[in-house]
Structures are given as structure tokens and as C-alpha cells.
Amino acid sequence: MYTESLVKLGKVRSEIREIFEYGNKRKAEIGAENVFDFSIGNPSVPAPKSVNDAIIDLVNNFDSVALHGYTSAQGDAKVRTTIANYINNRFNTEIAPDNIYMTCGAASSLTIVFNAIMQKDDECIVFTPYFPEYGVFLERTGAKLVAVKSEDKTFQVDMKGFEAAINEKTKAVVINSPNNPSGVVYSVETIEKMCDLLRKKEKEYGHPIFLVTDEPYRELVYDDIEVPYLINYYDDTFVCYSYSKALSLPGERIGYIVVSPKMKDAGDAYAAVCGAGRALGYVCASSMYQRVIEKCIDDTADISIYKVNRDLLYNNLTEMGYECVYPDGAFYLFVKAMGDDAHEFCEKAKEHELLLVPADSFGTPGYVRISYCVQTKQIEDALPAFKKLAESYQK
Ligand SMILES: Cc1ncc(COP(=O)(O)O)c(C=O)c1O
Structure with missing residues (x-):
């Protein structure tokens, strides 16, 4: 039943x-x-205090109907402009507001992207150890999760194992750096090697292999460690970002997807993301928290x-x-x-x-x-x- x-x-x-x-x-x-x-x-x-201040300011001074009303499905245009400007300044990218889709955190960013790109029997590579919910999210699309064992002890990518796992059914590769649960961050060198290999395989199989970068921990790095911004390394990239950990707002459900503007048919890719968000019934991300993010864009x-x-x-x-x-x-x-x-x-x-x-x-x-x-x-x-x-x- x-x-x-x-x-x-x-x-x-x-x-x-x-x-x-x-x-x-x-x-x-x-x-x-x-x-x-x-x-x-x-x-x-x-x-941070800036979040509380933003909430108080919004409740006291922002039009209440708009504050609690629906925003456009992809997110408020002003909020997306602020995020695009912030990313461009920080990572030297050329992202437009219409490359950004506001979501209810990384989990919904991932389900939306998976639904937008994965079809039955497609394969999605993840690296061990990996967030177990990837399996749950992928199963609904009919795609298969392929786990590639990382190097012993260091849990860095085993490039040979990675190459061996790629075949014509490979549609996506998930990167989660900094990683839950290992805390490992992939270096620029590792990312470059991975992207070179993927470009080679895209050519060989004649179709895109998407990088899906799951980034709820991007801001949580210590000792001046650099986390490469994948859009600068690989064109077919979807960034799944979340404020759950960066701003300590996991219960508020707010994040976004960036569809790389350099992706082939980027307009269709963005439409597929909008379509997936609609089909999954997300309607729009929290209106109030979109505005909070706009005010706290560079805080953690x-x-x-x-x-x-x-x-x-x-x-x-x-x-x-x-x-x-x-x-x-x-x-x-x-x-x-x-x-x-x-x-x-x-x-x-x-x-x-x-x-x-x-x-x-x-x-x-x-x-x-x-x-x-x-x-x-x-x-x-x-x-x-x-x-x-x-x-x-x-x-
Ligand atoms: C690796 C990873 N991806 C995604 C998520 C989901 O995060 P969010 O609260 O942004 O949906 C988590 C949450 O712990 C996580 O650890």
C-alpha cells in the first residue's frame, strides 16, 4: 500500500x-x-551577533508581508546579487545572480542537483568515507552510487582507483572537502589532477561528467588552509553550499546552488535545477533567512x-x-x-x-x-x- x-x-x-x-x-x-x-x-x-541583529532589524524595519511571503522560486534577486558579488570578489569568478538558486541547505542542494542531472542507471562516484545520505538522495533518482576507496591512513584521493571507477555511465562525481567524517581537505594539486582526469574522460565518452561539490564545511578550516573553489578548475561544476555550519544555522535550512556559468548549455542546467526544485516541492527557501544571509554575507x-x-x-x-x-x-x-x-x-x-x-x-x-x-x-x-x-x- x-x-x-x-x-x-x-x-x-x-x-x-x-x-x-x-x-x-x-x-x-x-x-x-x-x-x-x-x-x-x-x-x-x-x-554570530550579526545574525541576531539582522533578524531584529528585519522584523522591526522590513515590510512584514514581504519578509514572510514567498520569494521567487530561485530566491530573491537582491539576495542572489549579493551572494554572486561576494563569491566573485572572494574567488575571482564571474558568477551572475541567475547562476544561483537558493535552497534549504546542502541536503536540498544535493537532492535538487542529483534530480537535475542523474537518470536511471547513471553512476555517481563518491570517495570513502562519505556522508551516508548521498546514497539515500541518489536512490530516488534511480542512479547508482559508486564508492571509490580513498588512500589508506591519509584518506586522500586514490587517483588510480578513481580512474578505474570511471566509465561511460559515470555522470557525476561528488567532492566533499573539508570532509565529513575525515576532516580531510583536498589540495589544489589534488583538485587539478582530478579535473584533468575528468576532462580526459569527458572527451573519451563524449558527454559531461559533472562535479558536485558539497560544501557545508567550506568556512571551517584551520591554520590558513586553502579550499580551492572548484568553478575555477572545472567547467561542469555545481556548488552545493550551506550556512548550517558556517553561521551555526542548521535548523533554519538555508543555502544555495551555484551552476557554473562555464558549463555547456548553462541556461538549461540552471533550468533543470529550477525544475528539480519545483518537482521536489521546495517552492522557495526561507524568505526571512535569505534576507538574513544578505546582511551577514561575510560573517561566520x-x-x-x-x-x-x-x-x-x-x-x-x-x-x-x-x-x-x-x-x-x-x-x-x-x-x-x-x-x-x-x-x-x-x-x-x-x-x-x-x-x-x-x-x-x-x-x-x-x-x-x-x-x-x-x-x-x-x-x-x-x-x-x-x-x-x-x-x-x-x-
Ligand atoms: C557532508 C555533508 N553534506 C551535507 C550535509 C547537510 O547539511 P545541511 O544542514 O546544509 O542540509 C551535511 C550535514 O551534516 C554534511 O555533513
């Missing part, structure tokens, strides 16, 4: 949600301060706190004997499970009230993800528990 695959999807919670719910139950039992919940990627830093939440957390966690855990991937960005630490079985390791961690996420569903068994978007004190308080957990494997 109901769509069977969706009944199934609705009944299984993601592993992350499962652990998060367990954490809430455990907190009620023994007190929140005694549970070290590192499960979920909810920003722990408040939105206080990201320095994540760097403090990263350094504290990485330095202490490596000293205790954990094998960790050094994260240049995002707010996750990717750690090799002691004993190699990530589920067993996470169960053992629970005995010390440490809630970690096994990375099997990210396509990388044997690893766990630790979200360090938490209060710094939680990390300090959790260190003895991490030590006991490590010692239990060193006996």
Missing part, C-alpha cells in the same frame, strides 16, 4: 541518530555532565573554538596511542578503532560513557567518527575516559 522502500527508510534511524537518542536516554539516567556525547554534527558555537560563527577543540582532542588522543587522521577542516576527528571492529570499539566506549559513531555507514569499516563540535569542557572531562578505553586495549 505504501512505498515499501520509503517505509523501510522511515523505520530505520541513521546510526548517528540511534547513538544520539541513546545519549539522551543515558543523560536522563546519570546526568548530562557524565555522558560524553560526540555523536552528532550540530554546531556548538552560537550564530566563532570557528576558532573548533580549532581549540581539534588541537585538544587530536594531541591528547594521539599521545594516548590512538591513530587519528589530522583534520584540516570540518569538526570531526576520524580515528582507527582499536581492535579493528568499529562497532565493538564503540560498544566498549559506551562502558566509559563515550558516545562515538562507527564509520561503517560512511563506507569505511574499522574507523570511528568523533564530532568535536561540543563544549571544550566536555573534551577535557572526557580525556580520562578516552585514556581508560585505550588502556583496556593495551593490556
